[in-house]
Amino acid sequence: AQSVTQLDSQVPVFEEAPVELRCNYSSSVSVYLFWYVQYPNQGLQLLLKYLSGSTLVKGINGFEAEFNKSQTSFHLRKPSVHISDTAEYFCAVSDQQGGSEKLVFGKGTKLTVNP
Amino acid sequence: GAVVSQHPSWVICKSGTSVKIECRSLDFQATTMFWYRQFPKQSLMLMATSNEGSKATYEQGVEKDKFLINHASLTLSTLTVTSAHPEDSSFYICSASGSGRSLRTQYFGPGTRLLVL
Numbered sequence: 001a002q003s004v005t006q007l008d009s010q011v012p013v014f015e016e017a018p019v020e021l022r023c024n025y026s027s028s029v030s031v032y033l034f035w036y037v038q039y040p041n042q043g044l045q046l047l048l049k050y051l052s053g054s055t056l057v058k059g060i061n062g063f064e065a066e067f068n069k070s071q072t073s074f075h076l077r078k079p080s081v082h083i084s085d086t087a088e089y090f091c092a093v094s095d096q097q098g099g100s101e102k103l104v105f106g107k108g109t110k111l112t113v114n115p
Numbered sequence: 116g117a118v119v120s121q122h123p124s125w126v127i128c129k130s131g132t133s134v135k136i137e138c139r140s141l142d143f144q145a146t147t148m149f150w151y152r153q154f155p156k157q158s159l160m161l162m163a164t165s166n167e168g169s170k171a172t173y174e175q176g177v178e179k180d181k182f183l184i185n186h187a188s189l190t191l192s193t194l195t196v197t198s199a200h201p202e203d204s205s206f207y208i209c210s211a212s213g214s215g216r217s218l219r220t221q222y223f224g225p226g227t228r229l230l231v232l
Contacts (some may be wrong), residue, residue, distance in 0.1 A: 032219055043121070043208050044159075044223040051219055090158065094219070101212055103146055103221055106160045 001029040002093050006106035014114050015083055021076040021109045023091030030096040033074040034103065035065055038088045047089075050074065061085070086113045116142050117217045120222035121209055128199055129232055136194045136227045140208030145211035149221060150184060151205045165192055189213070199231045202224040 009024040021060040025031060032051050048059025055067040065076045074091060088110050092103040118141040126194060130132050134195040147166050150225075163179075166185035173179045183195040184196040192211075194197050196203055209223040 028130055034220070036223070041226070043119075043225040044180075044210075046117075046220065046222060088132070101163060101219060101221070102149075102164065110209050 002031060002104045004091050004093055004104055004106035006089075006091055006109045007111050009107065010110045010112070013081055013113045014112060016080045018079050019077065019085075019111065021089050021091075021111065022072045023076065023092065024072065025091075025093045025108060027072075027093065031093040032096055033065075033067060034092045034094075035059065035074070035076050036062070036090045036092065037061075038090065039107075040087075044090065047076070051077050063109070078093050081111075082115045083113050083115060085111060087111060116213075117220075117222040118142050119145075119209065119211050119222050119224040121227050123227060124225060125230075127226050127230045127232065129200055130200050134229060135195045136193070136196075136207055136209075136229075138192045138211070138224050140190045140211045140213065140217075140222075143213050143217050144189040144192075145192070145213045145217070146189065147212050148183070148186055148191075149210045149212075150194050151208045151210070153208060155224075159189070159208060162194075175223060198227065201231045204229055204231045206209055 003023045003026045013019045034049045035047040050067045058064045058082045088108045090108050091106040117186035118140045122137045150162045162177045163171045165172045186192040208226040210223045212221050
C-alpha cells in the first residue's frame with residue numbers, strides 16, 4: 001500500500017517569491033507521481049506528472065517537480081508565484097504494477113499568495 | 116485535450132429523492148472512471164472505480180445500493196445517489212483515464228455540489 005505525506009498544510013508566500021511544496025511518499029513498489037491543483041469550488045487540474053524518464057518534470061503555469069527516488073520525494077516548485085496561484089495543491093501516487101490506476105492523495109497544501 | 120465534464124454542477128434536492136450525476140470524457144475514450152467525494156477542507160475520498168461495461172468496484176464502507184454507478188460507454192459514467200439524505204450532501208468529483216495522454220493519468224471533472232434538504 002502507498003501513502004503520501006504533504007508536510008505543510010498551509011504555505012503563505014508573497015507575490016513573485018519562489019515557493020516549494022513538499023511531498024513525500026511511501027511505497028513497496030514503483031509508483032507514478034502527480035501534482036494536481038484545485039481552485040475553490042472546482043475539480044482538480046493536472047499540473048504535472050512523472051511516469052518515467054527524466055526526473056525533472058515541467059508542468060503548466062510555470063511549475064516543475066523533481067522525482068527523488070532515494071528520498072522518496074516529489075517536491076513541487078515555482079520560481080516566482082502570482083496571486084492567481086492561490087489554491088489547494090494535492091500530491092498523489094499510483095502503483096505502477098497494479099492495474100487499477102487508483103490514486104492515493106496527500107491531504108493537500110493550501111498555497112496563499114499575498115500581494 | 117483530456118477534458119472531463121460533469122453535469123449538473125449544482126443540485127439541491129429533498130430528502131428521500133434520487134439524484135443522478137453525469138460524468139463525460141469529451142475528447143478521449145475513458146476505459147476507467149472514478150468517483151470521489153470531498154468534504155470541506157479535506158482531500159478526496161475514492162468511492163468507486165468503474166470500467167466500461169463492467170460492474171463498479173466500491174471502496175470499503177461505500178454502500179453500493181445507495182451510490183449506483185453505471186459506465187455504459189467509453190465516454191459516459193453516471194452516479195445515482197438513491198434516497199438521498201442530508202448526510203449525503205457533499206462535493207462529488209469524477210475522473211477518467213484511458214489511452215494516449217490519459218494513459219495512467221486521471222483527468223478530473225469540475226465537480227458537482229449536492230445539497231440535500
